[in-house]
Amino acid sequence: MHMDHGATSSGTLAGVGMSRRQLLSGTAAVAIVPAFTSILSHRAEGKMTTLSTPQATFAELQVNGRQHQLALDSRTSLLDVLRENLHLTGTKKGCDHGQCGACTVLVGGRRVLSCLTLAASVREPVTTIEGLRDAKGGLHPMQQAFIDHDAFQCGYCTPGQILSAVACVHEGHADTPDSIREYMSGNLCRCAAYPNIVAAVQQAKPEMTNV
Structure with a gap:
């Protein structure tokens, strides 16, 4: 069987003493270091772009006849507030994409999918299965x-x-x-x-x- 003169039968590069895997890993590291160094230099120069942290939003919810005042991430769904903040776990998280209906609650008497409803947007009384x-x-x-x-x-x-x-x-x-x-x-x-x-x-x- 013909063998490449640049490699031994064990996969080690001849005359170098490293495997192909070691060579590729080393090449990747060489490529990453300059990019990382560039990021550090931009940060030192005050040019670093950072993601903005979402502001806490004050929300007042009436759930099952009780009033709740909460400071929430503005992106928090009504479902997560009910389950994680108010511990009303009767409302179920199913698909979390509004396709199964497991998270249905009543808002102002109307059925809504709580996984697709922002808690901060709710202005009417909420009824869950517990209420x-x-x-x-x-x-x-x-x-x-x-x-x-x-x-x-x-x-x-x-x-x-x-x-x-x-x-x-x-x-x-x-x-x-x-x-x-x-x-x-x-x-x-x-x-x-x-x-x-x-x-x-x-x-x-x-x-x-x-x-």
């Missing part, structure tokens, strides 16, 4: 209906499903099974409990609309 209850402090009719119809399995999507279902009724979209399916389609259930969810919404609607 959803009937007038006597018991289970909300929709919560009871989900239990009655076994409308969940793993339960991860259930808080978002229930809050979305409450809004679906209040919006007037719970008149038929097809309408319920259409207006609940933004909430995904990986356990496929969709028929049970529709049945739960149908059961809860009369009690909710008579309140």
Whole structure:
């Protein structure tokens, strides 16, 4: 077999005493050092460009009837404030891209995806699954209906499903099974409990609309 005269059978460069890997690593280091030196010199001369640090934003949130005053990074989502700052972990972080509906909460009675909502932009009362209850402090009719119809399995999507279902009724979209399916389609259930969810919404609607 022909062998390159510039290398030995072990991959070491002849007459140099280093492997190809060592040579490539050394070459990369030689290329990096001047660039790093240039960065240091620019910093010493006051020419270094730095990323600006986001300013803390004062936010006042009313969540489940309680007022909260918070200093937040202006980029913080409502979902992260609920979970990390207020420790209301009933609201779930699913895809974190607004595609699964697990993080659905009510803002001013309207359903919103809390992962796509900036906390600092919220001006209306927020209701999470922890704050959803009937007038006597018991289970909300929709919560009871989900239990009655076994409308969940793993339960991860259930808080978002229930809050979305409450809004679906209040919006007037719970008149038929097809309408319920259409207006609940933004909430995904990986356990496929969709028929049970529709049945739960149908059961809860009369009690909710008579309140």
